[in-house]
Amino acid sequence: MSNRIAFLGCGSMNEAILSGLLGSGTDPADVVATVRRAERAAELAERHHGITAIAGDEEPDNNRQAAKGSGVVILGVKPVGIADLAREISASLSPKTIVVSVAAAVTLAQLEAALPAGQPVIRTMPNTPAKLGRGVVSVSAGSNCSPEQLQRAKDIFKAAGTVVEVPEEQVDAVSAISGSGPAYAFYLAEAMAAAGVELGLEHDLALLLARETVAGAGFMLAEPGADPSALRISVSSPNGTTERAIATFNERGLPAIIAAGARAAADRAAEISRQLG
Ligand SMILES: NC(=O)C1=CN([C@@H]2O[C@H](COP(=O)(O)OP(=O)(O)OC[C@H]3O[C@@H](n4cnc5c(N)ncnc54)[C@H](O)[C@@H]3O)[C@@H](O)[C@H]2O)C=CC1
Numbered sequence: 001m002s003n004r005i006a007f008l009g010c011g012s013m014n015e016a017i018l019s020g021l022l023g024s025g026t027d028p029a030d031v032v033a034t035v036r037r038a039e040r041a042a043e044l045a046e047r048h049h050g051i052t053a054i055a056g057d058e059e060p061d062n063n064r065q066a067a068k069g070s071g072v073v074i075l076g077v078k079p080v081g082i083a084d085l086a087r088e089i090s091a092s093l094s095p096k097t098i099v100v101s102v103a104a105a106v107t108l109a110q111l112e113a114a115l116p117a118g119q120p121v122i123r124t125m126p127n128t129p130a131k132l133g134r135g136v137v138s139v140s141a142g143s144n145c146s147p148e149q150l151q152r153a154k155d156i157f158k159a160a161g162t163v164v165e166v167p168e169e170q171v172d173a174v175s176a177i178s179g180s181g182p183a184y185a186f187y188l189a190e191a192m193a194a195a196g197v198e199l200g201l202e203h204d205l206a207l208l209l210a211r212e213t214v215a216g217a218g219f220m221l222a223e224p225g226a227d228p229s230a231l232r233i234s235v236s237s238p239n240g241t242t243e244r245a246i247a248t249f250n251e252r253g254l255p256a257i258i259a260a261g262a263r264a265a266a267d268r269a270a271e272i273s274r275q276l277g
């Protein structure tokens with residue numbers, strides 16, 4: 001099977017995966033990316049030397065060109081555009097080409113219906129730390145995907161981080177925790193920086209403290225076997241300052257607020273799936 005991997009719709013998410021892949025030693029000559037605009041294609045080609053980036057405003061059949069001869073194609077446009085993109089490339093796929101979607105809310109059934117009968121399809125839910133090889137991605141195989149084809153996709157995504165296999169019914173929950181989750185961590189950093197300013201720190205200093213703290217805590221969480229509760233307790237002296245802060249978060253219902261946000265994200269994914277029919 002061809003080693004070439006095509007990233008169709010190379011925006012934030014697909015570029016993050018592409019970066020992770022190149023960072024782990026994939027030959028850029030085996031990577032092709034498509035986008036809408038020529039400026040974005042030039043930016044990608046400059047940032048990732050040796051890949052091929054094709055813009056639709058210069059070459060309207062860019063997606064078909066990229067799909068043709070690729071062993072794996074990764075669909076990375078917004079959910080509403082996935083089925084059209086799948087139909088557009090259908091005639092350019094070999095029956096063995098593995099079609100991977102990173103889109104929230106687009107089901108395996110919707111993907112399979114837009115592709116030639118029998119096409120192997122995998123639905124994934126990645127996240128943007130893939131850019132640093134620190135993403136986490138779920139994979140769910142469609143009915144035509146062989147164990148070897150699923151393994152090939154897992155091997156690609158391993159380069160971008162941790163791979164978990166989940167039944168498709170769980171993808172909306174995965175999306176609500178790890179797909180969207182980096183935004184929750186960034187939101188926490190924003191709120192901490194704002195709190196620092198409220199306590200009298202200069203904005204730049206407050207932002208530096210918040211960024212380095214969330215990043216540093218992230219590194220600690222990334223150590224093998226890390227336990228968030230144990231790590232939190234190790235910062236919290238009995239009757240000390242941290243304990244007072246955490247008690248205030250609990251009194252104000254922060255865990256329930258986070259659960260409600262995650263529920264809202266999962267519900268929105270289900271709503272989009274229904275809208276896409
Ligand atoms: N951004 C994130 O953190 C995550 C995103 N996703 C999924 O990834 C997908 C893309 O999201 P983002 O990367 O955030 O969006 P984005 O807007 O940054 O990327 C989409 C890219 O596709 C290009 N594009 C649109 N139509 C095209 C076409 N017909 N042919 C070629 N290129 C085309 C756009 O120009 C853009 O560069 C979505 O389906 C989303 O659900 C999944 C997990 C996390």
Ligand SMILES: O=C(O)[C@@H]1CCC=N1
Nearest residue numbers: 103104175179180181
């Ligand atoms: O916000 C979104 O719709 C995408 C899916 C998961 C993360 N970002």
